[in-house]
Amino acid sequence: MKRMRWPAYLGLLLALSCGKWGGRQPEHPSPLAGPASGMPGDCPTHKLAFTQATGCHNDGSVEFCLPKDPQLAVRIRALAPELQGPMGSGGRARCDLTREELYFFPTRPGIECAQSSSSLTEEAWVRLCRVAEDPAVSRIVPTWFE
Template identity: 50%
Template sequence: MRRLAISGLLAACLSSCTSAPPSTPGEGVAEGPLPPATSATSCPGEKLAFTRDTGCRSDGSVEFCLPTGDEALLARVRDIAPTVQAASGRGRAGCDAPAETLYLFPTGDAECTERHGALQDAAWDKVCRIAALPEVRAIVPTWYE
């Protein structure tokens, strides 16, 4: 009886497991599935210079660098966050021009609970999914001088 119960459990588990195993850090390729939606516990906070509660304390965006010319990676980022825009210069993110391009994720009314407040859940999820990409070293608030 016990053997039947265990093999039934194993069969049920195997039939319900439909996703591929997660990749290890550094295995990221420009093509493939997008990073999964994240939770507060799975957001790569070590890459963020802010928290969800302080995500809108900036001059209207947060920024990060991507390798210049990697159109497949840029398409993956835009699948996550269509409002991401390229900018010039190194930015606060310290992009290594010309090898990297600076990108801005807006933190306006649609993304924030209030001016200089917290990021809305959907915006936080997008930031976390971008941060989960192995090519993204850091995401920092934008401050113009």
């Protein structure tokens, strides 16, 4: 058996490790990561009237307006399939019903919300950040029923 040289061994070690660490995106990105860059800080929190820690302090959902465009609704639902809507009112998001529709993102305990907490789960936060990144979404606010 021929003895392997140090540089060849190092090259083999690096090649084998690249499959695990070589530039791949994490399976569970940071809750602030955006789809394009994958770097933290890309969540447009200026569009959110809450934080991840307070995202479940509401009457069971958060809401936002979308322009009346079926293709846009399909695109947004692909980011957050649990969306409910369109609804027939302007809601707390104050949609202009002549050109916009109201959508709800549910905040259910143990699903989108951490059990016994007002905090959104990491997965729900990521989905809401993705929705907020769309230019058609101007703001997302807590739902309060009267």
